[in-house]
Structure formats: structure tokens, C-alpha cells
Amino acid sequence: MDLTWSESEQQFRSEARAWLQANVPANPLPSGDTADGFRLHQQWEKTLFDNRYSVVSWGEQYGGRGASLWEWLIFEEEYYRAGAPQRVSQNGIFLLAPIIFEYGTDWQKQRYLLPMAEGVEQWGQGWSEPDAGSDLAGIKSRADRVDGGWRVTGQKTWTTRGAFCTHLFGLFRTDPDQERHRGLSYLMMPLTADGVTVNGVGRLDGDEGFAEVFFEDVFVPDEDVLGGVNEGWAVAMATTSSERGLTLRSPGRFIAAVAKLRELAARMPQAVDARLADAITQVWIDAEAYQLSTLKTVTKMLDGQSVGAESSLNKIFWSEMDVRIHEIALELLGPLAELVDESPAAVDAGAWMKGFLFSLSGPIYAGTNEIQRNIVAERVLGLPRR
Amino acid sequence: MKFALTEDQVLFTEAVRELLADQCTPTALRATWQADAGTISRLWASLAEMGVLGLLAPESYGGMGLGALDVHPMLVEAGRVAMPDPIVDTAAVAVPVLASCQSESLASIIAGDTSVAVAFADDPVVRADTDLLLVEYGKRWHLVESASLVGVAEQSVDGARAMASLKALPDESSALNLDPTIAATIRARAIVAQSAVLIGLARHLLDETVAYVQAREQFGKPVGAQQAIKHKMSDTLLAVEYAGPLVARAAYSIDHGDPDAGLHASMAKANAADAAKLAARHALQSHGAIAYTVEYDLHMWMKRVWALASHWGTADHHRAIVRTHLGL
């Protein structure tokens, strides 16, 4: 065991820290889940890209730095420590890109990765449908074979930032004779394509962070099938562990969140009773536990071991910790907790309530925590499925 | 950066696990409930022979010159079998402390002829079945014959723990001449070692329960196919998985003289005690009445958890230490 960073890693950290200090906008940007806020976030993504900080772990030809997983973790830690903006490119760079790297053709890599890193092309994830939520294999949107490609008909829903994205990737039924997880393919398409209709939907916080996407005979050429035809399920599952695990929510985010919570408590000592002090301490310990556990996971990954279903544990842990962090903050704020949208008396411009509302989605998206608990019980502990 | 045990550490731990599986059986454990001392006869000598007792002593004493990190996975194994012998006190705490002051007792401790229990000044009861007590009193540490201090026997809920209150206090003559930096690590060593045992106890409770709920059928299928049971098992694993790394990190901090070692130890105990208590609660509930009897082995593990979770500070107590550090 060695819990120290090498000299070059420390160097990487101090460079990232200095750059972030100099470049992170002094005032928080408006929410990236609104039209105006999204554009500002897109500009920020471009700034990151121009300094090769948008996708540090990618190769240089795709705008990255070829950073190691350790350096990626360090960057994330510094990023959240600096209070830098939310990553609106997240679904592209963390959910789609790993699939393109693993299954994509050379053409797909050349065509899609650089604009994604630059933030110019923004991707929405089209998995969920009205009748396919937890039971994702119930997907009905279908793609019919035509000359040179596919014609897509159907509907996706809950597409994060779909109203602002330029592109969509997702699962579609390419073989109508096969059922459930068989006969699905992973397709990519521009949301400007003929036959696509996108309707923004307000999330719990009122921002237009969701969208419904309708497809009417939308043509998708063969070159935009990612992975093999009818192999979409395997392609999708290959990357769920990175979504639930590391990339979606790196520990740096929670280390920064508990540090902010501690600051909040220090600013309002009269609100900190023994129970809240104990609760803050516990989330502090949990954030450290999450960080240490991530070090363990990354060590395993670099050692060539697979992480697999264990990433479900990760997802349960960070999402429930995030809810607790925000619940505690609201209790500290007491009667001021309800104030939002830069209301004059709001503390931190109402960010804690906003954060609380967002934290509540963590146990739902990326596979609900009930589903994750099933996965842990069945695939990690080996309990019978039925 | 590397957060993993070395191959040597893994291999040594496997050897210890095999030894324990062979000698520290549930039957042997049960027998200690009927005896006055919580020790399994051949086991202590075997551990000495294997080098486990001297793991943290320098090679010049016939030890292995290893650290808290090396011994902690073995303590997890000791917890897994609910080993009653004082391995935490003796091997993980007394040996490195006594080695640092060249104690004359060290050789016989490493050889397995002398056992030691550790007692902090604020412990209301101490382990009564060892030869020596390493006891804190008047801000100093003393090494004394147990018999000279140990008074009336106290009955623990865990029948394998021979506890007693003290009838006397050590005098100046038994005070050890400890380097203050070593003395400052004693509490952290004890708590980290105990936390490792708690992790092992929790793992066993989980493993046993997972096996049981697969075998036990009601309503025509295994009770483990019911989601209410599945989720209890997942929650137990979750708690254990996010306590383990805190324990390993605290052990590492002790070995590296990290000034935060005590803080890290308290973080470890807070999560390890809570995880083990959850494991015990879910194990009992998921077994039903079968686990609510002393005829069934599981109670010995649960009772060890309930004893250790509060000994040397409850989770709350340790959170309060962290909380002070956070300025809350």
C-alpha cells in the first residue's frame, strides 16, 4: 500500500489547481439545465478544451492529455475543490465516449470525439422510454432496416438536457422478432435530423433539464451504429459500471461538498446542535470512506481486474450520501432553507435547496437504488433471482 | 498510489485463515464459553509458531519487523472466526509498544508463553484472562501481572470474554519508560486492530446469513429470493465495504507516523462498529427464530459484536473525536 502521490502527479495537481484558480468564473454560472445557462456552460467547456482540461484522460489527438486514472482523479478533486461549473458535456464524455473508445469504428472516433471534447456537439442519453424505465429491456422504439441504414420510430423520455443537446445516443429495437434485451442496437443521431421532435420538460427544480424525444421515420445511416447490429444490450451494459462507478461521481465532488457543509456549519454555529454535529461528522467520514474506496477500485482496475457489479455498491453509496449532505444543510438553514433563486435572504443564493432537489434524483437515475440493491444481492452475493 | 495489500500480505493472511479454520472452530469457540478463560488451547502456540504474535516486533527479538497494516488483515480473519484469544491486545498493541522500550517480557510474549491485555485509564472493566496487563494509569503506561490488579469477575454477554474490574491500581514501580510518540499511538493501535476484528465479524455474519437464506425455503422458494431480505444483505455489504478501507488507511497511518493516525482510527471504528452492528441486526432478522437461540452458533458472533462495538469507545464516541477535529 502506498498512499502518496508521485512527484509528477503532484506537479499535475498544482498545475491544475493554479489553472482552475485563475480561470474558474468568480460567480457561479446560471444553471446548465436552462437554455441560457447551457450556452454559458458550453463556453466554459470550450475554455476547458482550449487548455486541454476538458477530457484529461483521453489521448492528445482527441484533445486530452493522456492522463492516468490517478491524474484524472486528481483533476476531479481539484475541479470540485475550485467550485468549477457543472459539466454539461458529462453524458457525452463519460457515458458515450467510453463506448466509442471500446466499440467504435475509426470513422466514428474521428468524427465524434473531438467535437464532443470541445463541447460543440452535446450528447443526450436516449435509453429510457415511457414503458421502459427500470425494465430497460422493454424498449419499444424501433429502427427498421432500409437501404444504407435504419428508419427510427418511437419515443425516448427523461433525456437529460435533451432540449439543448445537438445529438442523441441510445438503444433501439433493430430486430422486431427478438424480445427483451435481444435485438437491440446502439444508434447515434443528430437531434436536428428530419423527423425528430424534442420537447423540454421541467424537472423538480423547475429547470428544463429533461426532454421527451419523438422519432418519426428518422434516417440513421449504418455508419452511426455503435458496436454490432443487435448487440446494443451488451454495448450498453459494458459501460454501466463506469457510469455507476467512477466517472459519473468521482470522490472529489463529495470531498468538496462536505467541506462546504463544514463551512456552512461554521458560519451558523448557533444552528449546530449535537445531533447535527454528529450527522455532519458522519457524512465527512463517509466522504473519506468513498474516496479511499475509490483508490482501492482504481488500484484494482489498473491491475487489470474487472469491477463489474460492485459498481452498484458505489452508486448506492454516493447517491445516498449526497442526499444526506443536503438534508443536513437544509436543517442547518432552518427557516431560510426554503429560499431559492437568489431570493434576497437566501443563503448561498439558494444553492443548498437546489442541490437537495438534485441530490434526490441520484437514487433514481443511472438505475434506481432498489435495482442496484437487487444487483448487489444477486450478482455480488449470489442470492436467487426468484 | 496503490491501495491494495501486497502478495506477501495476502499469502500470509491466507495461511492464518487456514490455521484459524482448522483450530478456531465453532465447537472450540463454544467450549470457551464453559471455561474461565477465552482461549483455545493449541491455537495461541500455533500463532506464535507461525510468527503472528511477533509480527510487530523487530527481527532482533525474533519478530518480523512488520506493522499495523500487515497484521490488520489477519485480525479480520480472527474476527471472521470470532477468535476469543487476546490477539488484538497482545500482537497488535502490546508487542510493538513493549518492543519500543526493550521490555524483558517481549521474548516470552512472542513465544506465546505470556499473553497481555490492554486497559485504558477510562476502561471500567478489563480482560481478566491474560498473564499481564498493559494498563494506563496516571498518564503513564504500566506492565503488571494481571493477578495483582484484577478483582472480581464480571460476566459479559459474550461468554468467551473473561472480564473483570480492577481491585488495585498500578504503582510507580511498574511504569514503563515509553517514548511519548509511541505512547501516543497506543489508543490508535488498539482501536484499529479492534475495528479490523469487527469487520471480520461482520463479514462472517453476512456470509452465514447469505448461505442460510439460500437454503431456507418458505412459500415454495428460498427466503433469500425475497427482496426485503436481499436488500438487507446488500445494505450490510455496503456498510462493510465502506468501513474496510477506513481501517486499512488508519493502519497505514500508524505505520507511517501520521499525526492524524488517531483521527483515522476513530473514523475506522465509527464505521466498523456501525457496520458490524448492522450485520448482526440483519443476520438475526433474516434468520428468524433459529438465530434467537443459544443452540445455534450465530449468537456467539453477534454477542462479540455487541461487546466490541462499545469497548474502547462506541461509534458515537469516536464520531465525537472526529467532530472535535472538524471544529464542530
Ligand SMILES: Cc1cc2nc3c(=O)[nH]c(=O)nc-3n(C[C@H](O)[C@H](O)[C@H](O)COP(=O)(O)OP(=O)(O)OC[C@H]3O[C@@H](n4cnc5c(N)ncnc54)[C@H](O)[C@@H]3O)c2cc1C
Ligand atoms: C434526473 C434524472 C435524469 C435522467 N436522465 C436520463 C437520461 O439522460 N437518459 C435516460 O435514458 N434516462 C434518464 N433518466 C431516467 C432514469 O434512468 C429512470 O428514471 C430510471 O431508470 C427509473 O425508471 P422509471 O423512472 O421509469 O421508474 P420505474 O422503473 O417505473 O420505477 C418506479 C419505482 O419502482 C421501483 N422498481 C422498479 N422495478 C423494481 C424492481 N424490480 N425491484 C424493486 N423495485 C423496483 C423503482 O426502484 C422505483 O422506485 C433520468 C432520471 C432522472 C431522475
